[in-house]
Amino acid sequence: MSRVTRFAARDDGPAARMAGFMAHLRSHGLSLGVGACDDALSALTCVDAAKPEDARRALRAVCAGTKEEAEGFDALFDTYWLSGGRVRQKAVPTQTPKREQRSSEFSKEGAAGGGGKAESPETDPGAEVMEMDGEGRLVASRTSNMMKKDLRDVVAASDIRAAEKVAERLGAALRDRRSRRRKSAAKGQGMDFRRVVRRSLATGGEPLRLYRKTRPERPMKIVALVDVSGSMTVYARPFLAFLAGLMRADPNADAYLFHTRLVRIAAALRDEDPMRALNRLTLLADGFGGGSKIGEALEQFAQGPARRNVDGRTVVIVLSDGYDTDPATRTAEALEKIKKRGAKLIWLNPLKGWRDYAPVAGAMAAALPHLDLFAPAATLDDLAALAPALEGM
Amino acid sequence: MSSWSTLQAEMAEEGYVASDDLAMALHIALSLGRPLLLEGAAGVGKTEVARVLSAIRDTDLIRLQCYEGLDAAHAIYEWNYQRQLLAIRASAEEGETGRAVESRIFSEEYLLERPLLRAIRQEIPPVLLIDEIDRADEEFEAYLLEVLSDFQITVPELGTIKAVSRPIVILTANGTRDLSDALRRRCIYAYVDYPERNAELAILNARCPEIEDRLSAQIVGFVQAIRREELEKTPGIAEMLDFAAAVSGLGIADLNDDPAVLGATLAILLKTRADRDAVPLEVAQRLAGKAA
The missing domain is CATH 1.10.150 (DNA polymerase; domain 1)
Incomplete structure (x- = not known):
């Protein structure tokens, strides 16, 4: 070499x-x-x-x-x-950073003698972190107030926590009772024969105690797709806060964002530190606020991740205003594909909360026949209010 | 100590063409005695690795197929309750004492071995294949971690059963859900992808040596072209081999000879109706023509 x-x-x-x-x-x-x-x-x-x-x-x-x-x-x-x-x-853990800092200072002043071996001085990464700390200044006492505000103001960590509660409630609303397997339970419809026989050994083969089994509850898995294209930028960050809450509340949930392409953000959003999660996200969301290709992004999702992760026990939530540069038929085809996998489809549109809104945007109109639920969502309250509708699904 | 290239050659002898990365990962897993986690799309030959390895090592292959709801009773051990019950009834007539009966019905004779227990009780270390681990529930994954790190299983009535020999563990996953970091950390990892053209040719030659070079080049080129199309279910290596067997079985020397035969055999590669619609016969003919 x-x-x-x-x-x-x-x-x-x-x-x-x-x-x-x-x-x-x-x-x-x-x-x-x-x-x-x-x-x-x-x-x-x-x-x-x-x-x-x-x-x-x-x-x-x-x-x-x-x-x-x-x-x-x-x-x-x-x-x-x-x-x-x-x-x-x-x-390189063996070197003390302090010494290096000093040597770089020396070289800056031109006072360093013969050395000349100074490493390229890196800016202290700690400094940036300190500066960023000032961001999360919204205090907890204002949280209830925040619930009424338009979601676009939400960026602080405390609101992610609030969003987490909403996400938890939504998750609970989506529990499903259709599991075909049975698990033993104190109260159940069927007999657990294996257990009855096994326990009857202790009583000389007489089945004194009867054990039962029931169908356990199985939660639905949530997959969220959030649009962060130009027209959605004002709502995107709050939606992302909601997603961050969802990811942290439900280990099975999955999340993607899209503008002109699709990016998986579930891993970034699960970061222990909510603010750092948002920062990691900003790095991933290259193209944030750009054009929107809903059709292509949904197509990518239907072709790729959906084939592995979406089944009859999945709820796919799309958060988008439906303003698309792709032909509307593409969106419809992609949604049809996702629907065919047995998933439930929910489309949350921030504009629907407005008075006199009609789904005239091409993609939105084309999507309507494939949706199980089409609802407004512009504030955390709106999201929380979805719970009863989800229970009925 | 044998090197990874020796292992690769041994696998090739058994008819498995392993990529350098895969052979290396397998070699390291064997040398360090660690489980190997194979990830990749369906039909790229993950499960086959275990079968080939058991053939090379000349040991048993013990397979645990994971599914949603898999529990300890199906994966590790279970008491044979019916037999125990019969034994109790029979002993009552013979006048055996309670204590004797108890020690008898909780002996190994009444223990039903499931794959995990069987794997750690073999004299010669077997290959333990835990297939599609991502289909199993997370609780099971956590339990599996414990077995894989200690290689011992505790049966309350019998005590702890220690591994007689350490099985060679191979786990496969195809991304139904994310696996836990803990499991990934304990495993040597390799991602198995669809093979490149030359590697796939080598696979076809190893499995179906009777097919002529020209036709096999055509078949592989055709299948690779089909994989590039937007499909719901991309054909894997198994489908490619089936397709090759069908084509050669029909006694065709050239894919472009007979469109009708091409159309009929296409059913082996494209397995959903949408995919059939996506690759109509004309497109298939064009792809086959280019593949030559």
């Missing part, structure tokens, strides 16, 4: 370098435990670690856990091991 990593000289051995690599991967969102470093090192002993391709494959098998991670792994591997000397400061 012609490219040589320069940091090799200043840290102490393969174990430390591997630990640095693990930190590098973690900083890029891979979830790796403490044992991962150990595993990676033992994996390298099983292969010819001097060959970069072998090492790359081995480490990928150990470190990646999903398809996306496996696909992104190559780039991460290259930047760390074949970087030509540029290293992220975070990735």
Whole structure:
């Protein structure tokens, strides 16, 4: 290899370098435990670690856990091991950041003597975080007030919590009782014969106690698709807050956003820190506020994720105003496909809350025959008010 | 120690053409004694990996097919209640004491082994295939984690049963739901994709050596072209092999010879009505013509 990593000289051995690599991967969102470093090192002993391709494959098998991670792994591997000397400061745990800061200051003033080896000074990532902290200033006492406001004002973490409650209520409204399997229960319609016989062993084969089984409740899975195109920008952030609440309340729910294409946001929204979730989302939502291609995005959904995740026990919620640049027939076809998978379809339109609204937008009119429920949603109250309608579905 | 390329060659001998990534992941899983999680679309040969591995190692393949509602009684063990009951009735007539009866009916003789228990009680480490783990409920996944990390199962009446040998565990998933991070972390991971043209040709040659080179190139090219169409159900490798078998079984030397035969055999690749409509015969003919 012609490219040589320069940091090799200043840290102490393969174990430390591997630990640095693990930190590098973690900083890029891979979830790796403490044992991962150990595993990676033992994996390298099983292969010819001097060959970069072998090492790359081995480490990928150990470190990646999903398809996306496996696909992104190559780039991460290259930047760390074949970087030509540029290293992220975070990735090398042996160095004290303080010293480096000072050396960069020196070089700025031109006072540094012979050294000249200053690393490229990275701006302290902590500073940005501090600045962002000021954002979530809305206090809890105003929450009830917020419920009445138009959703477009909602961005604070506390409102995500409020949205979470609404989402929980909606989730509860969607419980379904159609499971075909039976589970033993204290009160049930049928006899649990296996259990009766098994327990009767204790009484010499006489079935003294009767056990019953019942059909357990099975929740419906919610898949939400939210439109963040230009015409929806004012409503998009509140809808996203609602989705963040939904994701956190219901581990089975799934969420996507779309403008001109479809992006899965469920993982980002499940971030423990609600504000960070919104920030991660902003990165994903490249093209936020741009044009809208509802038809194409729904088509993508019907062709891709829907085939795996949408079944008869799923509710697909579309949050959109229906203003589309694609031909309306496309939307209708995509919705028909989703409908054919047995899912329930709900379309929430912020404009429907307006007086004298009529679904004249082409896509909206074409979608209507496929919908199980077409409802307005512009405030959290509107969303909360959906619960009774969902129970009836 | 054998390297991953040796493993790849061994798999090829058994008729499985494994990609470099897959062979490497399998090699590492075997070397570290860790479960291997295979993800990918339906019909790319995930399950087949386990079968081939058991053939290479010359061991049993124990398969646990997961489904919604799978519980411990079906995955691990269950007492044979009916037999226990009969034993109690019979013993009452023979005048056996209660304690003797109890120790008898809770012995291994009355224990029904299910796949997980069977897998850890084999003398020679078997290949344990846990198929479509994403179909099972999350509670089961959590239980499975425990079994996979300790390789021991506790039966309250008998005590803890430790693994005689550590089975080689292969899990497959095709994305019905997200798997937990805990499970992913414990497994070596490999994503199995549809094979490239050359790899698929190699698979076809390995499975159906009797097909001529020209025709097999045509078949593979045709199937790959069909995969690029927008379909509800993309044909996998199994469908490709079926299609090849059908075409060669009909004694055709060239896909473009007879449109009627092409139309008839298309049913093997396209399995929904919408897909049939999406690829009418004219389109199929055009694709087959290009594939040559």
